[in-house]
Every structure is written in structure tokens, then in C-alpha cells.
Amino acid sequence: MHAFISHNHRDKPDVKPLAARLRLLGVDVWLDSWEIRPGDSIPGKVNEALGLVDTVMVFWSVNSSTSAWVNTEWEVALTRRMRDNSVRVIPIILDDTPLPPLLEPIMWVSLADGDVDRAARELVGVESQAQLLKLMQQTVEESGLEYRYFEGFGVIVGCPRCGAPSSKLEGWSAVDDRRDDMYAGVRCGQCGWDEGGEI
Structure with a gap:
């Protein structure tokens, strides 16, 4: 599946986790925030993507219902769908804003409850949470990425500041004797970036 994410920028906090x-x-x-770079033509990039994808996911909300960009994107997708049936259009409901009449008869997915995993399962046809996690793990393993887990931080593939690989990162821990609290995290041996928290 090659999916275009049509959404209003104010809904990005709801959209990015599912993407x-x-x-x-x-x-x-x-x-858009992953594909459009400074100096790119925004209409040109959007137009190019809408011509290449096989699925357009329309994240529908009160914000997108008044967005000229979102309305243009789903109208272009529906026109392509009616012309040659080369694209699927999937409305993804973010709130109780009614869908436009042309999108109403299309099977939609709800994200109004914030359950990102359930929505992802519905979109790719995975029945259980266990299957979903197995597929994600398989993708990570097949990517060949080197990743590590650091207590106090979590999983990391590289330094967020300089891009050093995880092999250049080291874990640390410290105890605050006065408060009897333990802290841990990760430090980059290349640039000195350091982050962690209480454990």
C-alpha cells in the first residue's frame, strides 16, 4: 500500500502516530512533513504524490471540513477513483463532524477514540494486537536497523543530535542519595548529547 495522508495541520498530533x-x-x-523540504513546491509535491499513490486516507474533522487543501485532495482522489478505479479513498474520522455526501457511502475507520493500534489493524487487515506487534517487529528486523534499549530513555537507533549509530551511545545511571531516587539514560560518545529520567 502506498498511502497519501490528507489532513489539516491542526490535526497532526492525531495523524502522526497512526502514520x-x-x-x-x-x-x-x-x-507532508516527512516528504516536503524547504524550497520544494508544496502544490507540486502534493500533485505528484496524489498521482502516484494507490490509497488516499482522508483524516476528517472539524478542522479538515473547512480546509481548502483537504477538500481539494479528497476531490482529486475521488475523481481518479471514478475515472479509472486506480485509488482507494479511506475516510478516517477524528471527531463527530459529518462526512461530505460523496464520502459518506465509503467504508471509514474511526480514530475518534484515540485507539491508534485498532485503527492501524483495520487499515491493514490485521485481526489481533499480537499480529500487529509481530508485523511491526518483522518490519524492524527486516530493515536491518541497529537499535538498542537504554533504561530511562527507551529504544534508540541513533543520536537525535548528530546521527551517530547506537553503537556510539552508552547508558548511564546515577543515584540521588538525598531523595533516594535512581536515574538512568543514554549519552552520545560522539557529540555529548545526553538524556534520561527517573527509573
């Missing part, structure tokens, strides 16, 4: 899950499931996701 990231879909990427972990092997979906080729086109999201």
Missing part, C-alpha cells in the same frame, strides 16, 4: 504505525507495518506513507 508512524502504518510505516512500521510496511505501508509506504506520504505525509
